[in-house]
Amino acid sequence: MNIYTLPKGTYSEKATKKFLEYIDGDYNIKYCNSIYDIFESVSNGGLGVVPIENSIEGSVSLTQDLLLQFKNIKILGELSLDIHHNLIGYDKDKIKIIISHPQALAQCRNYIKRHGWEVKAVESTAKAVKIVAESKDENLGAIGSKESAEYYNLKILDKNIEDYKNNKTRFILIGKNVKFKTLPKKYKVSIVFELKEDKPGALYHILKEFAERNINLTRIESRPSKKRLGTYIFYIDFEDSKEDLEEIIKSLKKHTTFINILGRYPVFD
Numbered sequence: 397m398n399i400y401t402l403p404k405g406t407y408s409e410k411a412t413k414k415f416l417e418y419i420d421g422d423y424n425i426k427y428c429n430s431i432y433d434i435f436e437s438v439s440n441g442g443l444g445v446v447p448i449e450n451s452i453e454g455s456v457s458l459t460q461d462l463l464l465q466f467k468n469i470k471i472l473g474e475l476s477l478d479i480h481h482n483l484i485g486y487d488k489d490k491i492k493i494i495i496s497h498p499q500a501l502a503q504c505r506n507y508i509k510r511h512g513w514e515v516k517a518v519e520s521t522a523k524a525v526k527i528v529a530e531s532k533d534e535n536l537g538a539i540g541s542k543e544s545a546e547y548y549n550l551k552i553l554d555k556n557i558e559d560y561k562n563n564k565t566r567f568i569l570i571g572k573n574v575k576f577k578t579l580p581k582k583y584k585v586s587i588v589f590e591l592k593e594d595k596p597g598a599l600y601h602i603l604k605e606f607a608e609r610n611i612n613l614t615r616i617e618s619r620p621s622k623k624r625l626g627t628y629i630f631y632i633d634f635e636d637s638k639e640d641l642e643e644i645i646k647s648l649k650k651h652t653t654f655i656n657i658l659g660r661y662p663v664f665d
């Protein structure tokens with residue numbers, strides 16, 4: 397079986413290797429150019445690993461949108477990685493343009509601003525490093541992992557260039573089903589829904605259902621419904637509890653036009 401992720405040297409590849417330590421069975425890592433390509437491949441079978449949230453920059457909105465779009469794909473597991481970015485290239489003093497993934501560029505925004513560099517966004521940090529390596533252009537620099545610098549034989553010109561300490565990204569394992577070797581104690585549930593009416597207290601009625609059952613929400617987020625300006629869908633993550641999930645969903649359905657369970661899954665360290 398295959399497990400799809402972003403190219404060699406990306407942080408997503410690192411997360412994939414960590415997931416594989418917990419997964420039962422033989423999987424070959426297959427590299428895709430974008431998060432969209434990973435979802436498309438996984439919809440035909442196998443597993444995938446994609447980033448979903450970063451502690452500095454927030455949600456990876458493409459992942460959120462695709463989880464809704466690809467109805468046959470579920471979240472099967474979650475883990476977080478410490479993210480330490482590096483400036484990669486030839487000569488720091490000659491750099492004029494910095495290339496990287498939009499999330500990585502955003503996580504190093506102050507650092508880039510301080511140096512007055514122009515920025516260019518590409519599909520992954522590893523692709524950025526590859527472009528710099530293949531161009532042999534000293535005016536270019538990339539932001540990426542230590543592994544990507546090694547893989548493309550480029551120098552690390554600066555380490556830990558993220559703007560805030562404790563930079564972490566959450567990654568999810570996606571697919572139809574999986575078997576784990578061992579299971580952690582912590583489980584989470586992710587749901588997405590649209591409120592029935594835009595009226596005072598509409599979201600309160602949803603939150604009340606969780607509060608009354610003493611369920612801890614770990615994230616609440618809205619995204620445009622893409623139907624009209626000012627209309628939203630909501631993503632909620634909550635800690636799995638002894639409460640009956642079907643019963644919770646039934647109680648939420650009273651207030652929503654649609655509600656999907658994106659996954660009920662273990663959270664690995």
Ligand SMILES: O=C(O)C(=O)C[C@]1(C(=O)O)C=C[C@@H](O)C=C1
Nearest residue numbers: 406407408447497499520521565
């Ligand atoms: O380009 C990569 O290396 C990725 O794995 C993507 C990604 C992301 O989209 O958040 C993963 C972790 C970091 O937050 C920066 C980039």
